[in-house]
Amino acid sequence: MVIQTDLAKGVKMRRPRRPSRLRGSRDSRGYKIFTWVNSSLLIVLCLIMLYPFVTVLAQSFSSPSAIKAGMVSFWPVDFNIDTYIAVANNGMFWRNYGNTVLYTVVGTIIAMVLTTSFAYVLAKEHLRGRKILIGLAVFTMFFNGGIVPNYVLISSLGMKNTMWALVIPGAISVFNLLVMKSFFENLPKDLEEAAQIDGLSWIGIFARIVLPLSKAVIATMVLFYSVAFWNDWFAAFLYLDRSELFPVTLFLRNLLAGASSAATEGAAAAGSTATALSANIQSVTMILTVIPILCVYPFVQRHFVSGIMLGSVKG
Amino acid sequence: MTTIKTEQPNPAAAHPPGGRSGRGAPDQVGKEPLGQSRRVKKSAGRRPLRKAIQRDWQLYALVIVPLIFLAIFRYAPMLGNVIAFRRFRPGGNIFGDEWVGLRYVSMFINDPVFWHVFSNTVILGGLTLVVCFPLPILLALLLNEVRKKAFKRIVQSISYLPHFLSIVIIVGMVMQLLSLQGTANQIITALGGDAIPFLQRAEWFRVIYVGSEVWQTVGWGTILYLAALTTVDASLYEAAEIDGANRWRQIWHVTLPGIRPTMMTLLILNIGTFLNVGFEKVLLLYNPLTYSTADVISTYLYRVGLVSNNLSYAAAIGLFQALIGLVMVLSANFISRRVVGASLW
Incomplete structure (x- = not known):
């Protein structure tokens, strides 16, 4: 909130002044050169950022023999969609893709219920023990159990080879919790007080006043969590043994690991068809895995940014 | 990434100890529409624990599940690190079986x-x-x-x-x-x-x-x-x-x-x-x-x-x-x- 108001102020205060400051000022020619250099640098940066996507996309539409010959960079060579058809006919790929969707949805729902209710309580400044509760949550940011004790815990709870090992441990991200908390703290207090006078209980206020006012932050948090669940592979790698439970990220990881170990053992000497073919399949799988994120990205990017700023202004 | 507290003025977030008592009175009027405890308002200090629970029990109820979550999935693994000093059998007690001291550390x-x-x-x-x-x-x-x-x-x-x-x-x-x-x-x-x-x-x-x-x-x-x-x-x-x-x-x-x-x-x-x-x-x-x-x-x-x-x-x-x-x-x-x-x- 603080940053947002400052932001508006900053823009208003600086905008009109800049042009007049530069017009006719000593460094205006130097400034022109600077602007030119600056823009070129940023354009080069964008190209570097985008190039890996372009080349993966190009490979996914190229023939294995063209990839093997090292001919593919910006543009598909021997354009075809055979690999897409092959991957699309792979039952395990779709099964794992479906698992990813399922884990993302279930994980996000659990995480949202826990995070929202916790954040609402932490935002109540009059609450006895509030500082302790915040401290309990924040401490877990700086010190965590580590892989081994977590593994032992999940195994002993009997959660191995179930969906729960993936969706439950990620349920409260302290960062997201603090973002929501500072959002709730900045809601106008009068509304809640009025509702209280009308006899609503705390839970009533939460459900009927606070949640409807918080659609923006809820949307942001849903996005944060769902991207995290969608992208996760490591929990699945640790806790799942049966390939029909894998999420698609683990499917992709196993493709990559297969190719890598083949290259390491020298079984696939320079440019054999096997590596080229696997590069092709990898590209297709990568494209299909990132497509949902690329599709929603333009619409949600702004929310992510505002969420980050909200959270980083002292919660 | 975490919360950031800097020296930049930040009125929305700052609540110095002094500011609290100043704000206390109007706050309490607002938050006690039922008029259940006019007496407490006068005793400028913290309200008694029992009153706090009586008034805020719903809030405390809301944090039970998140707290259980933190206890099991964040704090239990922290304690689970005790197996660094104990012999651990897979399938046995998650906190290990017997003390071995600094054996693994020296290892x-x-x-x-x-x-x-x-x-x-x-x-x-x-x-x-x-x-x-x-x-x-x-x-x-x-x-x-x-x-x-x-x-x-x-x-x-x-x-x-x-x-x-x-x-x-x-x-x-x-x-x-x-x-x-x-x-x-x-x-x-x-x-x-x-x-x-x-x-x-x-x-x-x-x-x-x-x-x-x-x-x-x-x-x-x-x-x-x-x-x-x-x-x-x-x-x-x-x-x-x-x-x-x-x-x-x-x-x-x-x-x-x-x-x-x-x-x-x-x-x-x-x-x-x-x-x-x-x-x-x-x-x-x-x-x-x-x-x-x-x-x-x-x-x-x-x-x-x-x-x-x-x-x-x-x-x-x-x-x-x-x-x-x-x-x-x-x-x-x-x-x-x-x-x-x-x-x-």
Whole structure:
């Protein structure tokens, strides 16, 4: 909130002044050169950022023999969609893709219920023990159990080879919790007080006043969590043994690991068809895995940014 | 990433002890519509615990499930680290069976492989910190000088994108770019060189790791700096200009000091996570041929603990790593509070 108001102020205060400051000022020619250099640098940066996507996309539409010959960079060579058809006919790929969707949805729902209710309580400044509760949550940011004790815990709870090992441990991200908390703290207090006078209980206020006012932050948090669940592979790698439970990220990881170990053992000497073919399949799988994120990205990017700023202004 | 408390004035968040009593009276009037305790209001101090529970029991009820969650999935594993000092049988008690003292600790202290991966971790973490910390500041300064809003927005959107990708996808891209048929080798062979199997060469690992880290994080890292830059007082630039400062001097004397609290905060956070060098990325990128430079503490303890099933030994290493991390955050925070007055808490 603080940053947002400052932001508006900053823009208003600086905008009109800049042009007049530069017009006719000593460094205006130097400034022109600077602007030119600056823009070129940023354009080069964008190209570097985008190039890996372009080349993966190009490979996914190229023939294995063209990839093997090292001919593919910006543009598909021997354009075809055979690999897409092959991957699309792979039952395990779709099964794992479906698992990813399922884990993302279930994980996000659990995480949202826990995070929202916790954040609402932490935002109540009059609450006895509030500082302790915040401290309990924040401490877990700086010190965590580590892989081994977590593994032992999940195994002993009997959660191995179930969906729960993936969706439950990620349920409260302290960062997201603090973002929501500072959002709730900045809601106008009068509304809640009025509702209280009308006899609503705390839970009533939460459900009927606070949640409807918080659609923006809820949307942001849903996005944060769902991207995290969608992208996760490591929990699945640790806790799942049966390939029909894998999420698609683990499917992709196993493709990559297969190719890598083949290259390491020298079984696939320079440019054999096997590596080229696997590069092709990898590209297709990568494209299909990132497509949902690329599709929603333009619409949600702004929310992510505002969420980050909200959270980083002292919660 | 976490909450940031800097010296910048922050009225919404600050609640000094003094301010609380001043605000107390109207607050309580508002929050007690049922008029259940007029007496308490007069006793300016804290209300009795029983009253607090009576009034706020619904709030306390709401935190029960999150607290149980924290207890089981965050604090129990912390306590579970006790197996670093106890013999542990798979399938047995998760807190181990009997005390063995510092046996596992002395085991890793006398383990040459541990010290090897320790120094790898320090080198890799140090390189990452040195390269990945300043670049977002530089990029934010460049972006801040862009006057065309649409252009700025496009650059931002593109540079944030890698942040949203799964680490598996990023490693997949790295592997493809650096494969024998990939772009890097296409360029090398076009220039007349011989193709290099980058991912099988230990001497390339650090470059690859840090390079991909920059690609992934540089754009997203600018967000907080850009926000801080908009709060720098415009009149300072005017004053600097009147004093005859050119653009570079303005950046040096006005812009950089303006974002110093943000820089310090992020530096503290980066130092604190310094030893946790991207475990998942190393695990995906390395292979036995590159262990000599790529193997870090977390990957070593992963192999020792979960692959070779030596859980107590791995827990001892993990605990050591976590404690170093905690000490480093605390001391960085302490130094920064003393020296520049910016701290996390």
